[in-house]
Amino acid sequence: MTSFPGQRPMHGDMVQLTTDTTSVTITGSITSQGILRDGRGFVELTLPDADPQQRRDLERTTSYQYELYRSSALLYSSPRLILSEARRTKDGSLVVTGSP
Template sequence: MTFPGTRPIHGDRVVLYAGDTSFTAVGAIVVQGVLRDGRGFVELVLPDADPQQRRTLEKVTRLQYSLYRDGKLLYASPPLQMTNVRRAADDGALIVTGTP
């Protein structure tokens, strides 16, 4: 699958693969392409469910993920270089940013 573009893709489950670890997040999940300084990034917005998620993801340098809605695969990312992990100021959602 290609870069998701700037139009948000909404899913209800994502499986994240980081090295030899993987975990699943469920809830309102959004994937969106973002352009900054002429570079393309992919932002993955996860619900604020597990405080350990951020600490785990902050240690990751490479990441891949698969986004699903109603059991159907919507987007499978290429291997990404992790560029940022942060919490959204308004709702505390976890925002993961990566670049191919």
């Protein structure tokens, strides 16, 4: 298990995402990556296009935590992250950005 999703992307096939009010398991092509923006470190989680309600639900939360898996093996368990952005990409993927 990795202690921080550095700038090299980690790819998984399942994520367990927990927010202030809900917990959901998402499967498919998932990427977790550390990014630097304006001198601050963030974690960017890219999820497959699934339920359109997901983005709206995530935009309403203030914090979240996730566990990224590949072939049932835990790759990364994030600390509680403060949500800074939830958006869709041009290809429809959901990108969630947060910081500790």
